[in-house]
Amino acid sequence: MAAPPPRSDHRIILHFDYDCFYASVLEVEQPVLKSLPLAVQQKQIVVTCNYEARRRGLRKLQLISEAKRICPDVVIVLGEDLTKFRDASKDLYHYLRTFVWGDRVERLGFDELFLDVSDMIEHNVGLLNPNNLQNSFFCLSRQDPAVGFAYDATTFHGHTYPSESETDRLSASSWPDRDQLYVKLLVASHLAGYLRGQLEHDKGYTATVGVSTCKALSKLASSAHKPDDQTALLPPYDWTQGTESNVIKFLDSHEIRKIPGIGSKIARSLKTHLIESPRLGSSDSGLVDDKITVHDVRHFPGMGPGLLEQILARPGSSKEIGVRVWNLIYGVDDSEVLEARDFPTQISIEDSYRQLDTFEAVKRELVSLSTNLIRRVRVDLTEKDEDTDSGIRWLAHPRTFRLSTRPKASPAASAARAHSFNRVSRSAPLPQYVFNLGERVDALGGRLVQDLVLSMFRKLHPERSGWSLSLLNVAVTNMVECAGEQKRSSGRDIKQMFQRQETVLKEWMVPEPTPAELDSRLEVHQGHGVWEESDDDEAIPSVICSRCGASIPHFALVAHEVYHSAGEDEVMRTEQEQINA
Template sequence: MTQIMNTPRLKPPRREDGRIIIHFDYDCFYAQVIENQQPALKFLPLGIKQKSILATCNYVARRAGVNKLMGISDAKKVCPELILVDGEDLSAFRDVSKKMYRLLRSFSWNRKLERLGLDEYFMDVTDMVDYNVELLNRNALDQSFFCLSKDDPEQGFTYDASSVAGCVYGSTVSPGQDSTSHTQYLRLVAASHLARYTRMQIEEQGYTSAAGISTNKLLAKLVGNLHKPRNQTTLLAFTDEEVWSFMDTHQLRKIPGIGSRTTSILKSHLLPPPNLDSNDEDSPKEALTAYLVRTHPAVSPSSLERLLFAPGAERGLGEKTWSLLHGVDNSAVKPASDVPTQISIEDTYQGLDEPNEISTQLKLLSASLLRRMHIDLVEEGRWIAQPKTMRLTTRPYRRDKPYNWNRASRSVSLPGWACGLGIPNEDIALRLAEEVLLPMFRRLNPGPRGWQVGLLNVCVTNMIIVAGIGEGAGAGAGGAGRDIGDMFRRQEDVLREFTAYEEEVDDEERVAEDDGRGFPDEVTDDNASGKISLDRKEEGEGSDVEWEEDDHDGLETCTKCGHLIPSFALTAHERYHAMEP
């Protein structure tokens, strides 16, 4: 193996086990929604298509040899009886997702429930678990009661606190009765029973799910992938070595937070050249695991930082990657919110280069975005929140380049008429495309031709809660409240427009890199805090999960020098070039 650098190895990162996190992931969510609409389909092979690809399929279809990401024609050859349902319109999926989200939120005391797209959630249950562990009679653990309300002691369920509910990864033997690890064991046991109870409540609504239980988001998600569908797994790992042993089994690209760019760079440095005589790209010899990176003598936070550094990339990427390899993830579960931080629609293309094609696509995206705005932000005929900023992102088509290659963005204030409720949506969408998006596109892509557009993304962000919704609002319908506390709460969302964030891509609905057949290999949907991949990630099952590290939203590419410049500084940067001799 090629050594990266002769950098002294630092101590392993410190892991904090004070939290208890449950990760929920619905089984074949899109297929389940359709099956609940048409119950007869539950027993037939069902595929959800998007463009020319199978976004996902139910388990009946999988048993017949069909896999997600298959081309429609290939899937039909494998299973001629396959029933196809169009998945382009996500409205029904979003409606069910909202319903399930509200159900999960009803169990939370601290409102720390983070959505990752339509079918995936992180739930911080530390307060509920600690409260119930304190109530345990350790001499009669098998006769325990889990309180779901501090105010009503009868609201809850009985459970056996002497054993874990569901599957277990790690030691199945309870630690010593007097040890600290035994208390941690009881916390995880209680959380496993809460997870099962919650999943059963979800099943009463007609939807099965899988769950993972651990002490941080990373571990909860990874362990929840082990036994699917309709199951759950608890990670019993009380020492660093036990956590590392669990992490070491994972291929690098399967670890959330480690993106394709990082994986590609590390693979080129740490793995031997591929065997030209072998056509098996997925052979164990060529798989880069967390173990190979974590134990490599030349790998350390500082060496990773130098190796992964790129202009505009996130600072501290080396330390972050080093931590993830060791199962350390201190990111918080974000509190629940009914209002998304941003709403975006995106599609990919194989080199749009005609002005009328660009105009047509921007009109379609504008119409879809407006529909989303009304679904997510309008209730009972009035806005509950209004976006103040519109952003357009483009990228040239290059099949051999990563998803974020040469992305450029521009943001402007969203015109007030875009939130008019008395104007037909078709008229507003057309006006947005012609008066807002097309001018931004021309600024991002000067010149009459030669664009070869591979991606278009339209987004609204900087949400302002409308006065009159909630306490303390008094500015009248359609206005914005003037509460100083609300101003500071919105500060982070405002600053996001001028910052490159590691998780910014998680807030976008996107169709990722074309695979050359004219359809996407990934579709994501944005929400309050995360993402869902409609095909590659939608049902988990050990699929590729991206918390991408190399997104540059909020930055714009200078057309003269090619550097990434914050949107607010681009004008001054252009003046700098104008003064050059």
């Protein structure tokens, strides 16, 4: 077996996973639903349900008919329109972002966040008094040391892996012998607990949190105790002489597919290799029925980056996939938490169809998609601003409009080929009238289709009919930040600068003299003030359904497969909206 990869555990990462997010959005909107069994429906499938529904025997991926039979009084809400869930996700993202120094907050789908709180923890560890740990104070602001919360730094907040005993409590006597990583994780656990409490108090949502030194480990730790709880992964992380790594112990029992960054294809390839390998004797044949664990992979004869590369390397696979997977099964993940963004890099909406082959149908769908796109652009690229006449200002303007289509693949073509080779696109400058907030969205959508989109479609498909389209996608890209206070602004908001000047320089301004004072003075000295100028979401990863050719988000793929197996005959028409970070 190859040597373990080197570790770098200088960061502290929190992983937030909102509990029953889709059901929680509906419960926050209508609090009475919290005490009722609630299920969210897509097609004829329960895609998620709240804890009250689960208590009564409901579960994800049930047929709606089965859910109603088990729990006749279940409240069923359609979840086809993702708008309210996207808006709630965006709101929670911006809320938690206000607490984090350095702006390292990254969204993963609608219901997960990574927070890099390394700077905050480093600062607050330096504030600890070993002689008075029970009365510690966590400072939340660099500028104001009084902003924060009190906590007991002798013990962790929430769960730990492995579990701590009373004898493990931090004290003045044990302080000199404690690993610095242990202290950092302890302090971070209290920040995680505080943020969870604030999130529930201010927004009405609960979350489960993992605390560790990288994205993969913190995400995995958050799944250890659910819901509304948290887990910190304790050191030692390294496997040294005479010391067993808690990371290895934690990972070994997990099914290989559960490790963040290892997808189903990689897991299947590893399982196939382990089962079919001649290196395994008959005594190991139990692997055929059992799930492959991290321990199974790591201890397979000859396992290492080289063998993993042989097993997993395929045309189009990521570079050095063997090294990456080898790192992950040791809990090594150096990927950065991406810096928070005020808006997405692109916004796109698409619909998939069994067959779309008349001009009237295409035009109708393009108007619907374009209208929804403009509505989404207004939500994602504007913010409230009392200083403007409309009360709203643009954060950014996209410069480019893109239309993509996909003719339906022939039965002989694979799903991968259909997705890769049949999708065609065309781009054009986006008309400026789209940013007119005084115009109705539906009017703008119709005008955009008439002025631009139809001509783009005709250039993609010059035939009069018979296209047999399985997908239409409209998108805006090439974002340019508008003048304002953001640090990446492409210009300066002069009006706001002058408005800020009076407030910023107020204490240095010399008051204007009264007429009486002017009469008694030979001259008036006035201060000459100066001022300083101040400078979405992510795509939901999708896969192509091999049966109907639709682009399906990963989180909905299993439900979509159940939908097919249930024999549904309705026309598949699922709006899918991507948020690219």
